[in-house]
Amino acid sequence: MKRFDRIIFIFALLLSLVGLPVIYTASWKWAGFSLNNSSYFFKHQLTYLPLAIAGAFLIAFFPINFWKKNAVILLILSIILLVLVFIPPFGKVSRNVARWIEIGPIQIQPVEVVRFTWTIFLASFLSANKEKKKIENIRLIWILLFLGCISLVLYFQPNISMIILFSLSTLVILFIANIDFKQFFLVLILLISLISLSTFSGEYRKERLVFSSGFPIFKTYQQSQALRAIKEGGFLGKGWGRGALKFAIPEAYNDFLFPVVLEEGGIMAGISIIFLYVMLLLSVFRLFILISKKDIFCGMLTICILVFWSMEIMLNILMNIGFMPVMGLPLPFLSFGGSALMVNWAQVGLLMKIGTLGDKK
Numbered sequence: 504m505k506r507f508d509r510i511i512f513i514f515a516l517l518l519s520l521v522g523l524p525v526i527y528t529a530s531w532k533w534a535g536f537s538l539n540n541s542s543y544f545f546k547h548q549l550t551y552l553p554l555a556i557a558g559a560f561l562i563a564f565f566p567i568n569f570w571k572k573n574a575v576i577l578l579i580l581s582i583i584l585l586v587l588v589f590i591p592p593f594g595k596v597s598r599n600v601a602r603w604i605e606i607g608p609i610q611i612q613p614v615e616v617v618r619f620t621w622t623i624f625l626a627s628f629l630s631a632n633k634e635k636k637k638i639e640n641i642r643l644i645w646i647l648l649f650l651g652c653i654s655l656v657l658y659f660q661p662n663i664s665m666i667i668l669f670s671l672s673t674l675v676i677l678f679i680a681n682i683d684f685k686q687f688f689l690v691l692i693l694l695i696s697l698i699s700l701s702t703f704s705g706e707y708r709k710e711r712l713v714f715s716s717g718f719p720i721f722k723t724y725q726q727s728q729a730l731r732a733i734k735e736g737g738f739l740g741k742g743w744g745r746g747a748l749k750f751a752i753p754e755a756y757n758d759f760l761f762p763v764v765l766e767e768g769g770i771m772a773g774i775s776i777i778f779l780y781v782m783l784l785l786s787v788f789r790l791f792i793l794i795s796k797k798d799i800f801c802g803m804l805t806i807c808i809l810v811f812w813s814m815e816i817m818l819n820i821l822m823n824i825g826f827m828p829v830m831g832l833p834l835p836f837l838s839f840g841g842s843a844l845m846v847n848w849a850q851v852g853l854l855m856k857i858g859t860l861g862d863k864k
Contacts, residue, residue, distance in 0.1 A: 511790070511858065512559075514783035515851045518836035519552055519844070521776070522760075526839050528744050529763040530756035544756050544839050551841040555848035562852030567860065570853070571800050574620070574627035578649060581620040584613040585656050601660050612842035614665050617653060619846045621669065622811060623853075624649065626804035629680040638682050646673070647693065654697055663701045664830035670694040672814045676807055702828075726825045728752045729759050732766035733824070740769030756839045758831055761823045776837070780816055784809060787854060794857055801857045808850045 527545035535541035570577075588594040588601045595603040595610065603610050628642050650673055654666045674694055678687060722730075732748035735741065746766040752759045765773045787809045795802025812835050819834050821827040833840050835847050 509858075510786045511783065511851060511854050514779055514786060515836055515848065516556070518776075518779050518783065519555075519848075521779070522834075522837040522839075523548060523552070524743065525760055525764055525837065526756045528746070528767060529749055529760060530839070532750050533754075533756075547841065548839055548844070551844050555845045558845055559848040559852035559855060562849050563855040563859075565856070567798075567801060567856055570623050570804075571627050571630075574624045578617075578620040578624040581613065581617045582649075582652060582656070584611075585617055585653070588613060588660060600662075602662055610841070612840070614657065614660075614662060615840075615842040615846040618665075618669075618811065619849055621649075621653070621673075622807035622850070623804060625673065625676055626800055626807050629676070630800040630803045638677065638680060638686060640686070643677075643682070643686055643690070646677075647690070651697075654701070658701055662831070664832050666701050667698055667830065668811070668814060668818065668832060670698055671818075672807075672811045675810050675814070679806055679810070680803065721822075721825050721828050723829050725752055725759060725829055726823070729762035729823050730825060732762040736766040736769045738770050740765070740767045740772060743767050757833055758819065758829075758838065759823055760834055760838045761820055777820075784813055784816075787812070790854060790858055794860065798857075798860065801860060804853060805857055808854065812847075812850075 523545060526548050527542065530544040531541040534543040540546075584604070587604045593604040593606070594601055595605045602614065603612055605611075625646065628646060629638065631642070650669060653669060657663070657666050657669075671694075674690060677690060682690070728748060728751040732746065732752065735748055736746070740746075744767065746763060749755050749763045749766055752762060755763050761773065761776070764776055768775075787805060791802055791805040791809060794805060815832055815835055818827055818830060819832045819838075822830050822832070833843055836844065
C-alpha cells in the first residue's frame with residue numbers, strides 16, 4: 504500500500520480491533536442467557552473482520568472507472584436487493600422489522616449495500632458536470648427520485664434511522680458540490696418534510712421522542728440508562744468487564760456501545776475512541792484535498808464516504824447522550840454488525856484505490 508491509503512487502513516483496523524473486546528463485554532451476559540453462548544457476538548464479529556479486510560483489498564483491485572461507469576446499475580441492483588426483504592423466502596422478519604435477507608447461512612442487511620452504492624452514484628452524478636460550477640436540474644431530479652425510492656422502501660421496513668442518515672448526508676454532499684441557493688432551499692424543504700413525515704407517523708416512532716424539560720433533550724429508557732452508565736464510569740471507568748449498568752441498556756453491543764466504553768473505560772477511553780475517529784476522518788479529508796485536484800470523481804467519492812461516516816458517528820454519539828432521538832445507527836467499525844462492517848471496509852477499499860492514485864506523481 505501507498506502512504507495515503509495506509510494511514511486510513513491503520514485507523515480503520517485499530518477501531519475494528521478495539522470494537523472486539525467492547526462487543527464482548529457488552530454482550531456476553533445477554534448472549535449467554537438467550538443464545539447459550541456468551542461469546543456469540545464476539546465470535547461473529549471476529550469471523551467477519553478478516554472477511555471484511557479481504558473484501559477491502561478485493562474492492563481496491565477493481566479500476567476506479569468500473570465504479571464510475573456502473574454507478575447507476577449498481578444502485579438499481581442494490582435497491583432490488585433492498586426490496587427482497589419483503590419477499591419470501593429471502594426476507595427475514597425479526598421483531599416486526601423486515602431488514603434482512605437470508606441466502607443459506609448468510610444474512611445480509613441490504614440497506615448497507617445501498618449505502619455503498621449510493622455514495623458511488625452521488626459521486627458519479629455530481630462529478631459529471633462539476634466544471635459547470637452548478638448541479639443541473641435534471642441530475643438533481645434523478646438524485647431526489649432515487650433517494651425517494653430508497654426512503655419509501657426503508658419506511659415500510661421500517662428503518663427511519665437510515666432515512667435520516669441518507670437524507671442529511673445527501674444534503675451535506677449537495678451543499679459541498681456547489682448546489683445553488685434555490686436548489687438547496689428546495690431540497691432542504693423536501694428532506695425536512697420527508698424526515699418529519701417518517702418520524703412522526705406511527706406510535707412506536709413517537710415513543711422515541713420522549714422530551715425532557717432540561718438537558719439532555721431526549722430521555723427514553725435506553726438513553727436514561729446510557730447516561731447513568733456514563734456518569735458511573737467517571738474519568739477512568741470501572742475497569743473492563745466490571746460495568747453493571749451496561750446490562751440495563753437493550754442491545755448495548757450495537758447502537759449503544761459508546762456508553763459501555765465510557766462506563767468501563769471512563770472519559771479517557773471515550774476520548775481515545777473519538778481521537779481514533781477524528782484521525783480517520785482527517786486522513787480521508789486529507790486524501791480528498793489531494794485527489795480532488797487530480798480526479799473530480801475520486802474527489803467526490805472520497806467526500807461522500809467522509810460525510811456518511813461523519814454523520815453516522817455524530818448521530819450515534821448525540822443519540823447516546825440524549826441530544827438526538829433513539830436511532831438504530833451503529834458506530835462505524837466499532838459496533839456489532841456483519842453487513843455494516845463489510846460495507847465500511849469496502850469503502851476503505853475504495854479509499855485505498857483512490858489513495859494509490861493520489862500517490863502517483
